[in-house]
Amino acid sequence: MEGFADAAASNEAAVREIGKRQLKRNTEGIVVNILIIAFSLFRWLVIGTDVSIALAMLLIWLFLQVVYRYLLANKANSKAVMTVRIIKDIAAAFSVFLMIIWLVSPSGIRSDSVWKYRLQKSWFGSHYVxxxxxxxxxxPENADRYSLYGAPSSFGKKGCLSVVFHADEKTVADYESRYAPDAEYTFRLSELKDFTYSFSDVETGSNRTMFIPYDEDFWEDRENDAVVYVTMADFHSEHQHNMAVIIDKNSNMVEFVKAM
Structure with missing residues (x-):
């Protein structure tokens, strides 16, 4: 009888140990996914980056968690339970992997909230160097129709950072007086064809093209009135780093844009 009692006690202890390990594994998975949710929401709400990948993996993990619990509750065979548990753990690990890749890989940002501007500009500058x-x-806090769009340069694609908005007359005049005198090139926005300005360089005698990825929708029907002030022109790199300020004094419209 003592042998049976010892065996029963040993089995009970083993079951408790397995339960503790499973509880620990589930707790770790929950913590990891809470972190994914928190970080994803932060990037979406504050930075403006896409969260679809992280949220998709989270939903998959939650679905597998429900299936796993259902199989346990209905005392399904151990093979089915083990298979779902393995898939669930792989999904959780893959979620973490995707979150890391998502953190370091290029990701566009978009926002219509003025209060996010400083943080988004700093994020874009530091995260993508x-x-x-x-x-x-x-x-300006009273800026109207504000919109920021950033797309980092990656895999041979050209990147850009663009900020457009309507401002009051005084602010627009201040921008013009600040940037117009030091502009390296000045021309009408209507002279851009497919985001490119072609001209003959007087100093070198060569034909050159300048890439300015402005916001077409914002400037629709205003191309003839808007003036482009190129504050920095770079023709020597594979990806031109041209910086321009586009101003329409008649409509008090402004865009800061840089090709990356």
Whole structure:
């Protein structure tokens, strides 16, 4: 009888140990996914990056968690339970992997909230090692139709950072007086064809093209009135780093844009 009692006690202890390990594994999975949710929401709400990948993996993990619990509750065979548990753990690990890749890989940002501007500009500059020094330190709080769009240069694609908005007459005049005198090139926005300005360089005698990825929708029907002030022109790199300020005094419209 003592042998049976010892065996029963041993089995009970083993079951408790397995339960503790499973509880620990489930707790770790929950913590990891809470972190994914928190970080994803932060990037979406504050930075403006896409969260679809992280949220998709989270939903898959939650679905597998429900299936796993259902199989346990209905005392399904151990093989089915083990298979779902393995898939669930792989999904959790893959979620973490995707989150890391998502953190370090290029990701576009978009926002219509003025209060996010400083943080988004700093994020874009530091995260993608991009020079954003030509952009203003702040945007007027009363700016209307504000929109920021950033797409980092990656895999041979051209990147850009663009900020557009309507401002009051005084602010627009201040921008013009600040950037127009030091502009390296000045021309009408209507002279851009497919985001490119072609001209003959008087100093070198060669034909050159300048890439300015402006916001077409914002400037629709205003191309003839808007003036492009190129504050920095770079023709020597594979990806031109041209910086421009586009101003329409008649409509008080402004865009800061840089090709990356």
């Amino acid at each position: 991009a020079d954003v020094s030509g952009f203003p330190d702040k945007i």
